[in-house]
Amino acid sequence: xxxxxxxxxxxxxxxxxxxxxxxxxxxxxxxxxxxxxxxxxxxxxxxxxxxxxxxxxxxxxxxxxxxxxxxxxxxxxxxxxxxxxxxxxxxxxxxxxxxxxxxxxxxxxxxxxxxxxxxxxxxxxxxxxxxxxxxxxxxxxxxxxxxxxxxxxxxxxxxxxxxxxxxxxxxxxxxxxxxxxxxxxxxxxxxxxxxxxxxxxxxxxxxxxxxxxxxx
Amino acid sequence: xxxxxxxxxxxxxxxxxxxxxxxxxxxxxxxxxxxxxxxxxxxxxxxxxxxxxxxxxxxxxxxxxxxxxxxxxxxxxxxxxxxxxxxxxxxxxxxxxxxxxxxxxxxxxxxxxxxxxxxxxxxxxxxxxxxxxxxxxxxxxxxxxxxxxxxxxxxxxxxxxxxxxxxxxxxxxxxxxxxxxxxxxxxxxxxxxxxxxxxxxxxxxxxxxxxxxxxx
Numbered sequence: 001x002x003x004x005x006x007x008x009x010x011x012x013x014x015x016x017x018x019x020x021x022x023x024x025x026x027x028x029x030x031x032x033x034x035x036x037x038x039x040x041x042x043x044x045x046x047x048x049x050x051x052x053x054x055x056x057x058x059x060x061x062x063x064x065x066x067x068x069x070x071x072x073x074x075x076x077x078x079x080x081x082x083x084x085x086x087x088x089x090x091x092x093x094x095x096x097x098x099x100x101x102x103x104x105x106x107x108x109x110x111x112x113x114x115x116x117x118x119x120x121x122x123x124x125x126x127x128x129x130x131x132x133x134x135x136x137x138x139x140x141x142x143x144x145x146x147x148x149x150x151x152x153x154x155x156x157x158x159x160x161x162x163x164x165x166x167x168x169x170x171x172x173x174x175x176x177x178x179x180x181x182x183x184x185x186x187x188x189x190x191x192x193x194x195x196x197x198x199x200x201x202x203x204x205x206x207x208x209x210x211x212x213x214x215x216x
Numbered sequence: 217x218x219x220x221x222x223x224x225x226x227x228x229x230x231x232x233x234x235x236x237x238x239x240x241x242x243x244x245x246x247x248x249x250x251x252x253x254x255x256x257x258x259x260x261x262x263x264x265x266x267x268x269x270x271x272x273x274x275x276x277x278x279x280x281x282x283x284x285x286x287x288x289x290x291x292x293x294x295x296x297x298x299x300x301x302x303x304x305x306x307x308x309x310x311x312x313x314x315x316x317x318x319x320x321x322x323x324x325x326x327x328x329x330x331x332x333x334x335x336x337x338x339x340x341x342x343x344x345x346x347x348x349x350x351x352x353x354x355x356x357x358x359x360x361x362x363x364x365x366x367x368x369x370x371x372x373x374x375x376x377x378x379x380x381x382x383x384x385x386x387x388x389x390x391x392x393x394x395x396x397x398x399x400x401x402x403x404x405x406x407x408x409x410x411x412x413x414x415x416x417x418x419x420x421x422x423x424x425x426x427x428x429x430x431x432x
Contacts, residue, residue, distance in 0.1 A: 014230065016426055020419035024401070047403065083422050084429050091421075102318035108418055111401070114425070155425065179428040181421055185240070185327070187263065195431060197424035199415065202324055203236035205307075205397055206299050208413035209330070209371065210232055212395040213300050215411060 015056045021046050022056075023079035024111070029072040038069035090117040090153050092177075094168050095160030096127050096138055099183060103157055104136055116157065120144055141168070145175040154178040162186050231272045237262050238272075239295035240327070245288040254285035306333040306369050308393075310384050311376030312343050312354055315399060319373055320352055332373065336360055357384070361391040370394040378402050 025045050029037055039057070043050035057063045057070075063078065064070035080086060091108075093100055093116050100119065109115045119138045121128050127138045139147060147153075156177045160168045165186035172180060173194055182188055182198040190196055241261050245253055255273070259266035273279045273286075279294065280286035296302060307324075309316055309332050316335065325331045335354045337344050343354045355363060363369075372393045376384045381402035388396060389410055398404055398414040406412055 011430070016430075017419075017423050019426060020416070020422040023422070024419075045403065083426055085422075089425060098318040098321040102314040103417070105314040106417055108421060112418060112422065114418070114421055155428070157421075178431075179424050181424050187261065193431070195424060195427045197420055197427065199417070199420050200236070201319070201322055201415070202328060202330075203233075203240075204413055204415050205324060205330055205373075206236040206239070206301075206328065207233050208395050208397050208411060209305060210235060210299055211411045211413065212371070214227070214232075215394075215409070 011059055015059060018046065018048070018056060019079060019083060023076070023083055023085070026072050026076035026079055027111075030076045034072055036069045036071050038064075042070070085113055087113060089114045089155060090151060091115065091155045091157060092117070092144070092148060092153050093119040093136075093157040093159065094121070094141065094144075094172065095158060095164075095183075096121040096125060097159065097161070100157075100159040101132075103159055103183070104132055105134065117151070118147060118153070141171060144171060148175045148177065155181075157181045157183065158188075159183045227275055231275060234262065234264070234272060235295060235299060239292070239299055239301070242288050242292040242295055243327075246292045250288055252285045252287050254280075258286070301329055303329060305330045305371060306367060307331065307371045307373060308333070308360070308364060308369050309335040309373040309375065310337070310357065310360075310388065311374060311380075312337040312341055313375065313377065316373075316375040317348075319375055319399070320348055321350065333367070334363060334369070357387060360387060364391045364393065371397075373397045373399065374404075375399045 022042070025042060039050040039053040043053045046053070060078070063075060091114060093104055096104070096119050100121075104116055104119055116136060119132070119136055120141045121138060123140050123142070128140050129138065131137050154177060156172050156179070158165065158168060158172070158180050162184050165182070165184040165188060169180065169188045169190060173190055178193065179195045179197070180188065180190070182196050183201070185200050185202060187198075188196050238258070241258060255266040255269040259269045262269070276294070279291060307330060309320055312320070312335050316337075320332055320335055332352060335348070335352055336357045337354060339356050339358070344356050345354070347353050370393060372388050372395070374381065374384060374388070374396050378400050381398070381400040381404060385396065385404045385406060389406055394409065395411045395413070396404065396406070398412050399417070401416050401418060404412050
């Protein structure tokens with residue numbers, strides 16, 4: 001199901017990527033007892049320009065009124081629904097190395113209803129068969145299909161070494177995973193029914209260096 | 217200094233963010249002895265459409281020839297220069313918690329000339345005064361200004377807890393840091409002379425869930 005925009009256009013990817021930031025801002029403003037705000041203030045908070053905010057919001061029809069602005073409670077509820085934050089999401093993590101262990105401890109749940117509930121690695125990893133101090137079991141990857149079906153998990157975080165990225169992905173897809181947050185620098189081959197969102201830390205650092213070098 | 221584009225336009229941020237992926241692809245193709253490629257193949261590799269590739273490349277003038285395509289060696293060298301990958305970049309990491317420790321071990325250097333050479337935390341962290349098994353010293357944050365000036369470091373990775381993000385940023389700016397890769401979910405206030413690139417892991421996961429929910 002595609003998100004319904006005002007004119008049934010597909011939502012641009014750049015807009016979709018800003019939705020978590022909008023949601024976060026409206027939650028904060030609401031908690032700070034700010035009742036309404038406007039596109040200039042939203043833009044300043046997010047570090048984008050106000051035309052971008054107005055264009056993003058225009059995809060969803062009338063979120064505010066001219067000369068009045070946006071009610072923070074209404075917008076918080078709107079983005080919560082849009083991002084499905086009313087519902088708990090359980091996540092499996094695959095690859096319990098340095099980065100995987102850090103991600104298991106990362107407080108995804110602090111601000112949202114997303115939680116890593118299981119982790120996997122190959123039999124050779126001594127952590128397999130143990131449980132983290134946050135009570136996350138670390139299973140053998142060979143058990144993943146059985147476990148995911150039982151626990152109705154469709155989302156995975158992939159933090160294996162690059163050279164195992166595609167093999168692990170194939171296992172995840174076979175086990176019914178529909179979305180992968182990919183921390184490896186590999187581009188993953190998946191069927192059309194599976195979504196991949198990649199976080200390439202090396203690219204992020206290169207992009208920073210590029211912007212530093214080319215600062216006017 | 218702004219990157220010179222063909223018509224002296226500013227390079228769009230979305231294009232700038234794809235540069236590391238282009239560079240990575242041309243390095244790989246060259247190493248695989250592929251002599252030339254075309255925008256369709258580049259697009260498939262990056263998961264974007266070929267019009268985007270042609271538009272991105274058009275900002276840099278004549279990188280290829282119609283009907284011939286792009287020479288991988290020429291393009292590899294072009295992006296290496298653009299991304300300043302001929303030069304070693306030393307980086308300081310601030311905040312040696314779970315994520316910070318994982319980032320210290322992350323192989324930024326494997327594919328590029330970027331390297332974390334120092335880490336910092338507050339005196340209360342028992343790791344301060346020790347050295348990691350990769351030989352990265354972990355210093356007291358109070359020594360940062362002196363150390364950074366001595367070592368000519370202008371780039372920092374920020375992986376402290378959210379509530380200390382702005383204080384740590386102020387210390388970094390005061391110590392002469394010109395670019396921050398921000399792993400905290402906080403929006404940081406910095407002077408115009410400093411660049412911030414943010415990696416918000418919670419937002420990445422929310423974006424994945426949004427795309428999964430709205431898959432057509």
